[in-house]
Amino acid sequence: MLLCGSVSADEPAPAKQQELRNLLKHDCGACHGLQLKGGLGPPLLPEALADKSDVLLLDTIQNGRPGTAMPPWKSFLTVDETNWLIRLLRQP
């Protein structure tokens, strides 16, 4: 797989990756479901995100979606970490 094969410069360290997975599962999962099938927030499964661009997802995670319950995460996630999470979300 392309992602795993190449360790890019913006790849978070293994411990950080574990922390990010935990955040995704439990804190994002609080609204989007532990298995990301959706809850008060919409599902985040690969097929649900297929028609959403990386730019849109990055903006949504970093800055939130005003008028909805989606908060901005930029105080807790760098752009690189957010992009790593987006790649993780897109993996089947």
Place this chain on the structure above:
Amino acid sequence: MNPRYFRFFAALLALLSTACSHTELRGSGDLGVVIEREKGSVQIVNTSQPSPLSRISDLGDLSHASVVFSRDQRYAYIFGRDGGLSKIDLLQDKLEKRIVQAGNSIGGAISQDGKLIAVSNYTPGGVKIFSAETLEQIADIPAVYGEDGRLSKVVGLADASDHRFVFTLFDADEIWIADVKNPKQPAIQKFKNIGKQPYDALLTPDGRYYLAGLFGESGLAKLDMWQPEAGVQRVLPDYGKHDEKLPVYKMPHLQGWTSSGDWLFVPAVGQHEVLVIDKHNWQLIKRIPVVGQPVFVTARPDGRQVWVNFAFPDNQQVQVVDVKDLSVIKTLQPGKAVLHMEFTPRGEAVWLAVRDEDRVMVYDTETLTETARLPADKPSGIFFSSRANQLGL
């Protein structure tokens, strides 16, 4: 063996086995259930010891799971996120029955007479009603709204007196009362335009008021269950209007909203505050500053203390409010991700679910010190059988 000895040993054996089964007898009033969200299991616990008794597994996705109890406190009904509804026998440590009744579910309630279980669903949006005995479906109430018949996610489902369930439509800004005197054909009364994005609701412990928290605007929507025909009224319509609202990393939960004497304790949405409301005139009497955004605001059963836990990133802390002078008297650091708190029936102890530390912690509520800890796999919710006797829980 000499037949006489044989008879003696047989009798002794029978006596021993009777004695053993007697020691296994279990009362139901001091039992509880701890949800292990990631593993999809629950632990049955004894709250007097305190100790774990058994674990029941394979209950599906238990993120955001909640529990109600049969009135005889023998059975726990567990509502899973994946639409699973599981009936557990607390006396025999076994799964009695499990059905998957919807695609995505959020909570449930048991009727006043203990005969019906209602479940609120996100997908498909609505409420379904089941027999508490057999889990057979009795009625389906799709949460249809708007011109084009869309289905709304349903939140804040509670049992009310006089054979009613009451719930809130998140996407439709509506509250519905379902009269289930004839459970096969619930009679629905709808209240529209109650306020934007009602995200959860609760029934006050006396069963009189149903209050929905609003995410999309300030204040709460209040319905008087004694006279629903009076309609929905807004409480604290101007609260926080001019304050900058902080991002909300976890929706507050309103089942734990607390009524202590004349006061109602409410988590402020997007603020680091607990609000105190006077139930006689529905005015705000105090904003208690706390260390984060409150998720659960739960009173000790005697109403003397209110315990508060918090949303990410402040969820390693718990604060205790002394109701006598409405101020924080203690800040505890139980561990990472305290998700839920449950008091023993008369409140001498409180149990905390500390998710990221994989443990449940028990605190003495008088000394505010830890007295026990029990291992649990990513615990998210703790529910004690004393809930069986409380309206709205």
